[in-house]
Amino acid sequence: MEKDYGEQRYLIRNCYTGERTAVQISPGLLHRFLDDETSGERPEACPFFRFDPDERKGYCCVHLTRPAICRDYGCWRILISNADGERLGRIMGSRHLSTEDPKLLALFRDETAALSPLPDSDWDDAVILILRRAGYTVSV
Template identity: 35%
Template sequence: MITFLCDHCGKCCTSLGAYIRIERQLSEQDYYCKNGITGEIFPVHVAPEFAGEIDEDFTSGTAGSRQGCIFLRRNPAGPGFVCAIYPTRPRLCREFRCYHMVIFNARSEPVGRMVGRADIQTADPVLARIWNDEVKPLPSPATPCCDPAWLERVRAILTAHGYREEPVG
């Protein structure tokens, strides 16, 4: 199993973040938030460098008009985005993986990623064809990335064509 590596693209926070709502402000850096999917209430602590920004968005009423999560911020140290509450982010965010499997060619080069329920991101036309012709037609459980039988079938298909997969944990 390989480790998930975040590339700070911000896509997860743009989509999932819409479900994170501030319920109550406790201080300039502390809030109670609600997960709109599960109803879970959780405390968060904003990193000092973002405290004023979050407070301003929340108190001005612009938080609800933002696309995505109010805690998603441009990375001041480089490209991409960062989470202003990363150490105290909710379970929904902690468990999210934007890809569930990395696929390697015969030279052990990463050539594809399984994203979503069972889609693929790849520039390898052979892998794309194999995925669309042989993997996509498989009966798909609700969460393929967690179904051992489905994963074993995918592993067998990929191996037969000279590829290997590693789940992301």
């Protein structure tokens, strides 16, 4: 963070490219941003990243205004698209599906529960097979 403008607005600078971006804490994530436990446990992490250990899920507190480098970063293990190439979801981090597609969500919920004992690489292979059999295109 290069400058704190107040009211949860900051100027950040990419230490590699020098690019500067004004960002703002997303209103629904202010409570997470104010909890700085993540920065103590993960000092190398982005200052706007927060991890919820109970949910086993990470949050970008400036997601709506994040810089270009973050927008370009593929934050996923498995990217899921339909036959037309439209992105429908992604599996991130610790087997978390991020999607707003109800059919994909139901398939994931119904078909992957029994896979939980598998090691990650075997779990990924099994999920990819399930998704492809259901007609989805998968990128890894």
